Amino acid sequence: MNNRLRDRLPEWLVTLPPMGWLAVLFLLPTALIFAISLRPADPFGGIGAGWTLDHIRALATHHYAVIAARTVLFSVLTTAVCLFLALPTGYYIARAPRRWRQTLLLLVVVPFWTSFLIRIFAWKVLLHPDGLFKQALAFLRLVPADAALLYHPPAVLLVMVYTCLPFAILPVYAAAEKFDFQLLEAARDLGAGRFQAFMRVFVPGIRRGVLTAVLVVLIPALGTYVIPDLVGGPTSEMIGNKIAQRVFVDRNLPHAGALAALLTVGVLLPMAAVLVLQARGRRRAPTDEEGL
């Protein structure tokens, strides 16, 4: 046997089980999305024989265009709000005294461990016309007393931010922890305002953390399905809801496949963009660490 190959045998033996598992149960099924979107549906809810472009063509309707635009809009808004909240939070936790830092971090992580459905349900109760949150807003005259919050887009956005925010704070904090805060003082000494120093020294300094935060919020957000399903109405349906409807209501798997293929492409584009930006950042600052 080739010597080089024998040297690498242990590596292959250890790597093969996990990598093989993910190749067969993750990569192959993802490829299958595209293959099945090109198959005709059979009348019994299965996948027919032969090939067709019908399901891809069926995506080009006004209805789907609205859904796709809304999916992008909700996801981008969620990402923006999460970043807006995660930057000061990550900054504050990173500058807190060491003892405090662990506690604050734990408080941010716990929601990640708590049941996803239960956190959505908690908001459904609060947003209900008789719920506490709705009544508090009406009491403060922030919304009219008969305003409908539940089953409308603002409710979906609120809950999306609620579920995504911990994922944005963690990478921002991880990068901020390694940031040299003396740079901020230097910027202030050189005449920068507080906000200016934050935006032009701190934010670029934790660039990789910010990019990771965008990646881990934006991409899962594009596939959101349960949140609009439980707290949204017909005016807040996203592409994930359409995929689920094609699978569970119409039982048209190839049509669902075409929608899923569209989402896959829509997810790969921002993912590739962030990875390219991160790689460029790495070349500039080779000591930077991964922020997840």
Next chain:
Amino acid sequence: MTRSRFPIMVTYAVLAFFYLPILVLVVNSFNASRFGSTWGGWSLGWYERLFRHREIWEALQNTLIVAVAATAAAVVLGTLAAFALHRWQSRLQRAHFTLIYTPLVVPEILMGISLLFFFAALGMPLGLVTITLAHITFCVSYVALVVLGRLQDFDWAVVEAAQDLGAGWWITVRRVLLPLLAPGIVAGALLAFTLSVDDFVITFFVAGPGSTTLPIQIYSMIKHGSPPVINALSTLLLAVTFAAVWLSRRLTEDNR
């Protein structure tokens, strides 16, 4: 130099935002009134109703079967993956890392539908087996990253020392490597278990008749059910979660 008060205000607002809904839910589970907006006095009535709810206990049983099986398999695969990623720096490991990292980011619905297509293409009947296979797939990545984090401050000299003293590879793995990695492996297992118990989206796509898990049961109760019973169930689940978080913190913080 004075520091801005803005970050501290945002941080505490964010924490309030995180915990207030959960708090309201827990308090309401003890509320005798059916509607959360009025206080009807303290009551354990919803817990009583919960314990008489047979479907919930059947669903819990399914959930635990899947979680135990999926965690066991994911821990083995994830630990192997972490070990390989840490031990070798090759082009193979770069591809390996991408394959481990991507499932963490990909929307759950895509993983769910792709696995549904995969099982449909193979003609596999949907049920607890397909759910377990799906759960192993998304848990491997989490276990791998947790164990990998633990390996960062691992000293390979210990392994070399064991081998210099005549230990074979199996003795080295069993007597040196595994005990040192144990806290990371247990923390990874806890995370995998929690994720498996909690998963709804992927499970919903690959579940069949008679394989209702707890999240699927909760989902259908939220859609057409009785909110106060869900409050009680949520409170119990939150208690279990907090215990798990506490335990995993203890495990990962020790020996530092």
